[in-house]
Amino acid sequence: MHHVVLEQWSRRASRVHALDPRAKLVVTLLLLIAIATSPALGGAQFAAYAGLLAAVVLAAGLPPGGVALRAGIVLPFAGALAVMNWLAGDVARSVAILLKSYLSVFAALVLVGTTPVARLFAGLERLGAPRSLVLVLQFLYRYLFVISEQAQHMRLAAQSRGALERAPRRTRLRAPASAVAVLFARSYRRAEAVYQAMLARGFAGHVEPVAPLRLAGKDLLAAGAASGAILAIRLGL
Amino acid sequence: MCGEPLIEVVNLRFRYEDGTAALDGVDFRLSASETVALLGPNGSGKTTFLLHLNGLLQGEGEVRVCGLKVEKQNLAAIRRKVGLLFQDPDEQLFMPSVLEDVAFGPLSAGVPPEEALRRARQALAQVGMAEACDRAPYHLSAGEKRRVALAGVLVAEPEVLILDEPTTYLDPPGQRDLVALLRRLPQAKIIATHDVNLARALAQRAVFFERGRIVSDGPVEELIERFGWDTSAASGS
Ligand SMILES: Nc1ncnc2c1ncn2[C@@H]1O[C@H](COP(=O)(O)OP(=O)(O)OP(=O)(O)O)[C@@H](O)[C@H]1O
Ligand SMILES: [Mg+2]
Numbered sequence: 094m095h096h097v098v099l100e101q102w103s104r105r106a107s108r109v110h111a112l113d114p115r116a117k118l119v120v121t122l123l124l125l126i127a128i129a130t131s132p133a134l135g136g137a138q139f140a141a142y143a144g145l146l147a148a149v150v151l152a153a154g155l156p157p158g159g160v161a162l163r164a165g166i167v168l169p170f171a172g173a174l175a176v177m178n179w180l181a182g183d184v185a186r187s188v189a190i191l192l193k194s195y196l197s198v199f200a201a202l203v204l205v206g207t208t209p210v211a212r213l214f215a216g217l218e219r220l221g222a223p224r225s226l227v228l229v230l231q232f233l234y235r236y237l238f239v240i241s242e243q244a245q246h247m248r249l250a251a252q253s254r255g256a257l258e259r260a261p262r263r264t265r266l267r268a269p270a271s272a273v274a275v276l277f278a279r280s281y282r283r284a285e286a287v288y289q290a291m292l293a294r295g296f297a298g299h300v301e302p303v304a305p306l307r308l309a310g311k312d313l314l315a316a317g318a319a320s321g322a323i324l325a326i327r328l329g330l
Numbered sequence: 331m332c333g334e335p336l337i338e339v340v341n342l343r344f345r346y347e348d349g350t351a352a353l354d355g356v357d358f359r360l361s362a363s364e365t366v367a368l369l370g371p372n373g374s375g376k377t378t379f380l381l382h383l384n385g386l387l388q389g390e391g392e393v394r395v396c397g398l399k400v401e402k403q404n405l406a407a408i409r410r411k412v413g414l415l416f417q418d419p420d421e422q423l424f425m426p427s428v429l430e431d432v433a434f435g436p437l438s439a440g441v442p443p444e445e446a447l448r449r450a451r452q453a454l455a456q457v458g459m460a461e462a463c464d465r466a467p468y469h470l471s472a473g474e475k476r477r478v479a480l481a482g483v484l485v486a487e488p489e490v491l492i493l494d495e496p497t498t499y500l501d502p503p504g505q506r507d508l509v510a511l512l513r514r515l516p517q518a519k520i521i522a523t524h525d526v527n528l529a530r531a532l533a534q535r536a537v538f539f540e541r542g543r544i545v546s547d548g549p550v551e552e553l554i555e556r557f558g559w560d561t562s563a564a565s566g567s
């Protein structure tokens with residue numbers, strides 16, 4: 094489960110982990126904008142962004158291969174778009190789509206992999222993101238666990254009854270299709286129960302971070318340096 | 331502290347959205363430092379009843395906790411007085427680490443983080459889970475989850491503890507530990523359970539639910555006898 098691994102990464106200790114989430118959020122946003130607006134033929138720029146991200150991954154002590162692999166999750170989605178552009182004769186653009194989406198997801202993973210979610214959400218809220226949006230994101234995050242746990246239980250139950258292995262290929266595909274409906278219904282009920290449990294324990298609209306956020310000189314310094322590097326790359330300095 | 335009775339329920343009725351009449355006129359009183367067992371068959375309305383005691387569900391009729399009517403403007407105060415341990419601990423644990431999960435209640439109530447964490451550590455020690463602070467709740471065993479969930483309830487120092495099937499998933503030593511732990515807690519308790527030994531060990535009084543009503547109210551042993559509720563006796567003579 095990807096989110097479990099990310100969560101473990103986010104709890105490690107490094108200088109990148111220790112930075113204030115607001116500094117990391119702002120820099121990541123800047124990087125995403127820079128990547129998105131880079132020209133399609135800017136090969137050197139993409140290499141420079143990748144180098145920057147690699148440096149952060151190393152400084153944070155995250156496994157480079159693990160991050161690189163997980164960022165690949167976007168490729169099937171981006172791939173479809175890329176193929177369409179390729180067919181339309183725009184090869185440069187289709188390559189750029191792949192590179193840009195891969196780098197963007199990589200950057201997001203670095204952010205999430207170095208910042209515990211509670212702090213990430215607190216940072217978002219402090220930066221002025223609408224409270225309701227932060228709340229929805231929080232629930233979305235918690236329910237990821239609900240759904241993946243539920244799916245795992247159902248898969249185990251099905252396997253232990255020998256359902257998947259012995260069935261002919263046709264029904265093997267049909268079973269998961271109806272299982273998705275059940276999974277959704279169960280997850281919905283589960284999610285409702287989790288929400289009730291939160292209310293029972295005094296949930297009042299937002300989750301307080303355990304460690305209060307404090308923007309220090311080192312945060313501003315790091316954010317400044319990183320932003321400078323990103324701008325320099327983007328503007329071709 | 332609050333006056334007598336701690337909990338008062340008058341003619342409570344509740345229907346789920348799908349039309350199931352889960353509660354059909356329940357009257358109930360709980361006095362301070364009393365422990366009552368809720369017995370009754372599956373689907374008789376025990377869990378539904380418990381969810382009304384802190385306003386997670388609101389039906390027709392009247393529910394008062396410490397003299398406060400269960401209604402919107404009193405919910406925050408009532409939820410601080412009523413500690414609810416859910417039937418399924420997976421639903422109760424929703425923060426990324428054990429310590430943060432236990433600290434959730436105090437943090438939501440506006441207790442400063444350091445103090446909230448201190449209380450959370452203390453509550454974890456109380457249930458014998460002090461070493462699990464930094465673990466992820468979803469990696470704990472079922473019995474450990476139950477204890478962490480209990481810590482998350484105790485940390486708020488509620489006036490009444492409401493426990494829904496607290497011994498499910500626990501091995502026999504785990505059940506004994508839990509009974510010993512619950513006995514040490516001074517609070518009034520309501521315990522919904524199918525475990526007659528648990529009921530005997532903790533409660534003096536029991537009420538018996540059947541199709542959404544309390545059909546009997548009296549000493550535990552008498553009710554177990556009357557309804558043939560003792561599993562070991564059923565297979566005997
Ligand atoms: N979310 C729900 N939606 C619709 N019906 C529900 C829901 N939850 C419970 N019910 C129904 O309400 C009735 C009472 O259920 P409840 O869970 O309160 O019983 P219970 O006494 O706690 O049972 P158990 O001993 O199995 O835990 C049952 O008929 C049940 O099917
Ligand atoms: Mg129940």
